[in-house]
Amino acid sequence: MSETENKKIIFSGIQPTGTFTLGNYIGAVSHWGKLQEDYNCIYSIVDMHAITVRQEPAKLRQNTLEAYALILACGVDPEKSIAFIQSHVKTHAELNWILACSTQFGELSRMTQFKDKSAKHPDDVNAGLFTYPVLMAADILAYKTDLVPVGADQKQHLELARNIAQRFNSKYGELFTVPEPYIPKTGAKVMSLQDPTKKMSKSDENPNACIYILDEPDVIMRKFKRAVTDSEACVRYAEGKDGINNLMSIYSVVTGKDYAEIEREFDGKGYGDFKAAVGEAVSDHLKPVRENFARYMADKAYLKECYTKGAEMALRISQKTISKAYRKVGFVDRT
Numbered sequence: 289m290s291e292t293e294n295k296k297i298i299f300s301g302i303q304p305t306g307t308f309t310l311g312n313y314i315g316a317v318s319h320w321g322k323l324q325e326d327y328n329c330i331y332s333i334v335d336m337h338a339i340t341v342r343q344e345p346a347k348l349r350q351n352t353l354e355a356y357a358l359i360l361a362c363g364v365d366p367e368k369s370i371a372f373i374q375s376h377v378k379t380h381a382e383l384n385w386i387l388a389c390s391t392q393f394g395e396l397s398r399m400t401q402f403k404d405k406s407a408k409h410p411d412d413v414n415a416g417l418f419t420y421p422v423l424m425a426a427d428i429l430a431y432k433t434d435l436v437p438v439g440a441d442q443k444q445h446l447e448l449a450r451n452i453a454q455r456f457n458s459k460y461g462e463l464f465t466v467p468e469p470y471i472p473k474t475g476a477k478v479m480s481l482q483d484p485t486k487k488m489s490k491s492d493e494n495p496n497a498c499i500y501i502l503d504e505p506d507v508i509m510r511k512f513k514r515a516v517t518d519s520e521a522c523v524r525y526a527e528g529k530d531g532i533n534n535l536m537s538i539y540s541v542v543t544g545k546d547y548a549e550i551e552r553e554f555d556g557k558g559y560g561d562f563k564a565a566v567g568e569a570v571s572d573h574l575k576p577v578r579e580n581f582a583r584y585m586a587d588k589a590y591l592k593e594c595y596t597k598g599a600e601m602a603l604r605i606s607q608k609t610i611s612k613a614y615r616k617v618g619f620v621d622r623t
């Protein structure tokens with residue numbers, strides 16, 4: 289990274305909890321590749337976060353490899369970015385502990401993702417689920433990250449990471465960079481196709497509610513045709529038209545057209561035509577992702593080479609931060 293040292297640092301992560309949805313793609317991962325030219329980018333498959341809800345071990349292993357292949361398929365270039373698997377880099381767990389001691393119980397209790405996930409899994413409200421945002425802060429702060437590209441649902445976690453960084457710095461002296469969120473203007477919260485008041489989520493039990501980025505064209509088309517809309521039958525962006533607003537924002541992102549252009553394009557046409565156009569545009573847009581993914585998954589040796597190198601680089605950078613943090617809190621030097 290020597291020739292690129294003056295560039296700002298980007299960090300982001302995604303959980304290997306299943307095939308990415310169109311929400312993950314539009315809200316976060318599709319931006320990761322584009323940022324590589326102008327920033328020093330570090331991306332992680334956060335398997336340690338994934339085990340805050342129960343995972344089947346063999347499935348988690350497979351999902352982690354697939355998630356790694358998916359980020360490459362979506363445009364992350366392991367020659368330009370550092371791309372690694374979180375559990376391969378021990379500093380994340382080490383910094384997690386240090387930061388946990390600068391995080392308040394009350395702050396964690398206010399996190400909406402914790403409230404949602406503990407309501408969804410009432411039989412397993414484990415301590416990891418509660419302290420999940422501290423590990424996320426460790427991911428980010430270990431690399432002196434300036435910007436974090438995420439969907440709108442992660443804004444609250446980012447705020448907490450900023451507070452933790454500031455608190456540590458004021459207690460022990462300047463160490464951490466206070467990170468800024470990087471949230472896209474359109475598509476930061478893609479909604480469920482079946483309940484457009486709810487975010488589209490990988491773990492939704494209704495398969496018609498989300499588009500997975502590896503879905504075949506006919507599946508994509510069928511899901512859009514079944515998307516919940518309203519009875520007005522007029523393609524326009526307006527309050528109360530959650531279903532249509534969601535489809536318009538998806539169409540806008542994949543075609544580059546703004547809302548006024550989309551309204552003109554479908555003036556006098558019904559929802560059937562509009563849904564078919566959205567389905568086709570999304571399926572065309574995702575075609576290269578499907579093809580790249582198949583290619584990467586067919587070459588496990590290459591994937592391994594990339595994530596091994598990524599972990600070595602990530603360890604080297606984050607180790608420096610950990611050593612400074614240990615010294616600042618008063619731990620005795622080992623050497």
Ligand code: ATP
Binds near residue numbers: 301302439488
């Ligand atoms: P899970 O359902 O397992 O909790 P998830 O689908 O919410 O997973 P994450 O791995 O938690 O996905 O998130 C990865 C990235 O995708 C984050 O930056 C998150 O903000 C973004 N993201 C997730 N869902 C959406 C969505 N519906 N719209 C826009 N961005 C999203």
Ligand code: LTN
Binds near residue numbers: 303334436
């Ligand atoms: N919490 C995020 C995933 C995540 C992340 C991160 C995102 C873990 N560590 C660091 C950005 C930066 C999620 O649930 N979507």
